[in-house]
Amino acid sequence: MKRICIKIGSNVLTKENGELNTSRIKNLVYQISSLRNMGMQCILVSSGAVAAGRSKIKLPEKTDTVSARQIWSSVGQVELLNVYSSFLKDFEIECAQVLVTKQDFRTREHYLNMKNCLNSLLNNGILPIINENDAVSVTALMFTDNDELSGLIASMMDVEALYLLSNINGIYTGNPNDINSALLETVNGDLNRLKQYISTQKSNFGRGGMLTKCSIAGRVAKSGIPVHIANGRIDNIVLELVKSPESVYHTSFTPSKKASTVKQWLAGSDGFEKAKLTINEGAEEALCSHKATSLLPIGVINISGDFEKGDIIKIVGSSGKVIGLGKTQYNKIKAESYIGKTGAKPLVHYDYLFLY
Ligand SMILES: Nc1ncnc2c1ncn2[C@@H]1O[C@H](COP(=O)(O)OP(=O)(O)O)[C@@H](O)[C@H]1O
Ligand SMILES: N[C@@H](CCC(=O)OP(=O)(O)O)C(=O)O
Numbered sequence: 001m002k003r004i005c006i007k008i009g010s011n012v013l014t015k016e017n018g019e020l021n022t023s024r025i026k027n028l029v030y031q032i033s034s035l036r037n038m039g040m041q042c043i044l045v046s047s048g049a050v051a052a053g054r055s056k057i058k059l060p061e062k063t064d065t066v067s068a069r070q071i072w073s074s075v076g077q078v079e080l081l082n083v084y085s086s087f088l089k090d091f092e093i094e095c096a097q098v099l100v101t102k103q104d105f106r107t108r109e110h111y112l113n114m115k116n117c118l119n120s121l122l123n124n125g126i127l128p129i130i131n132e133n134d135a136v137s138v139t140a141l142m143f144t145d146n147d148e149l150s151g152l153i154a155s156m157m158d159v160e161a162l163y164l165l166s167n168i169n170g171i172y173t174g175n176p177n178d179i180n181s182a183l184l185e186t187v188n189g190d191l192n193r194l195k196q197y198i199s200t201q202k203s204n205f206g207r208g209g210m211l212t213k214c215s216i217a218g219r220v221a222k223s224g225i226p227v228h229i230a231n232g233r234i235d236n237i238v239l240e241l242v243k244s245p246e247s248v249y250h251t252s253f254t255p256s257k258k259a260s261t262v263k264q265w266l267a268g269s270d271g272f273e274k275a276k277l278t279i280n281e282g283a284e285e286a287l288c289s290h291k292a293t294s295l296l297p298i299g300v301i302n303i304s305g306d307f308e309k310g311d312i313i314k315i316v317g318s319s320g321k322v323i324g325l326g327k328t329q330y331n332k333i334k335a336e337s338y339i340g341k342t343g344a345k346p347l348v349h350y351d352y353l354f355l356y
Contacts, residue, residue: 003041003122004242005159006032007150011167012232013048013080018055020048020079026087027235032127033091034239041122043157045130045150046084052076066138073134084129094126099133102143105152106272111265115156144212151216155223155264162220163241164213165232170251171214173197187253191218217253222356223267224258259354266312266325266354273314273325275305275332277347284317287324287355294346295326295353297338307332313348324355 008028015021032042050069053076059068081097088095098121104114121128130153132143143149147164154162174181174197187194191214198210217227230237230250240248259267279287283299295315307313308331315323326348328335338344 002039003043003157003159004035004161004163005043005045005150005154005157006163006165006238007045007146008047008165008232009146009167010047010051012165013046014051014055018051020052020055020083022083022087024233025083028232029084029087029091029093031236031238033088033093035242036093038242040242043118043122043128043130043153043159045146045153046080047131047146048080049073049076049131049134052079070135070138077131077134080131081129088127095129096121096126098128098130100130100149101133101137102141102271103137105156105265105268108265111156118153118157144216145209147213147216151220152268154220154225154227155268158261158264159225162217162225162227163238164217164227164229165237166210166213166229167231167233168210169231169249170229171197171210175199183249184251187214187218187221187251189218189222189254189256191215194218219267221253221255222259223264223354224255226255227253229253260351262327262352263354266327266352269312269325269354270314272312273305274307274311275303275313277313277315278302278304278318279315279323281318284323287315287353292350294350295348297335297344297347298340298342300335300339300347303332303336303339305332307335315348315353322356324353326354327352 012024013021032044035042050072053072056079057071057075059071085095098117100114104110118128132146132149150162150164168176169183171184171194172181173184194214198214213229217229220227228241228250230241230248237248241250278301279299280301283295286293287295301318307328309328311328312325313328314325317323328347329345329349330347335347
């Protein structure tokens with residue numbers, strides 16, 4: 001069965017005054033129902049809880065920002081899911097609320113539990129509606145935004161495509177309001193070229209901005225999943241993108257060869273590393289070549305931080321450039337005893353290595 005993930009931003013789901021835009025949610029639900037009738041499994045990552053709560057609960061001015069976000073998200077999430085489930089009832093679709101934190105992606109065991117939960121829901125015809133658990137995730141524990149969350153979900157669930165629905169047609173080659181800016185139809189891996197186009201300007205209720213959307217889309221595409229950024233304010237946009245993408249304004253990120261599920265998990269593990277390993281030029285050249293190469297301890301020149309067998313480490317080149325993430329085959333003490341020596345087994349096997 002074809003499986004897709006749709007992420008919808010706060011700005012698509014809310015009106016100018018911050019209230020939920022129920023007619024837009026109704027249309028999204030219609031699209032999901034139609035996609036399911038076409039034989040597709042859908043996973044929805046929906047923002048909008050904070051905006052919905054803010055429009056409902058007026059807080060005293062002295063309320064600190066963390067508490068305000070906690071109150072608004074927990075109140076707004078109820079409202080959000082109520083609206084979804086009432087529209088879904090018309091199509092006889094059950095939905096499930098899945099609230100996650102960044103910590104849930106930290107260990108492979110926990111990651112697999114989450115994956116099992118989503119697979120079980122999908123296999124029973126239930127629509128998972130995922131959001132960050134904003135009530136308990138604060139500062140360092142937060143996702144950059146729900147684009148990051150949807151990227152991790154897309155990789156974890158090995159979807160056929162990820163649709164990021166925002167309040168704009170896609171990525172423009174400059175300020176989107178400038179008539180000289182053109183819409184980029186495809187992005188083929190060169191993310192640095194994109195960065196020059198994107199301003200830090202954000203939409204009213206959004207969190208991350210277009211820059212994070214782009215780097216996440218790039219990373220997901222690198223792991224083998226096509227990503228489409230499109231305008232969620234246009235009715236039936238996902239249906240159109242599925243049926244005839246060439247007729248709809250949007251930006252597509254071309255996928256690289258599909259990575260294994262372990263590599264996809266590693267691709268989303270930035271920030272979870274226990275240590276940083278600096279490698280020499282020869283090792284960097286070997287890892288970045290087209291050949292499948294494991295990291296041998298002889299190529300390591302420095303280890304900062306401590307790690308046990310099975311932990312995630314970040315690999316950097318001698319110039320400081322981040323090369324990738326890997327899962328270690330032995331602990332730091334053993335790794336240090338092998339530095340500079342030949343004949344040791346790989347510290348990170350190629351199958352457990354994700355290269356940027
Ligand atoms: N080059 C660009 N192309 C498209 N949008 C851009 C660009 N630079 C900045 N943006 C801004 O990014 C916004 C969308 O990002 P964001 O606010 O994170 O949306 P969402 O809430 O849907 O995640 C657009 O409304 C636009 O103002
Ligand atoms: N989890 C938050 C959304 C945070 C977020 O990333 O928002 P957006 O940039 O609009 O996708 C909420 O439900 O309000």
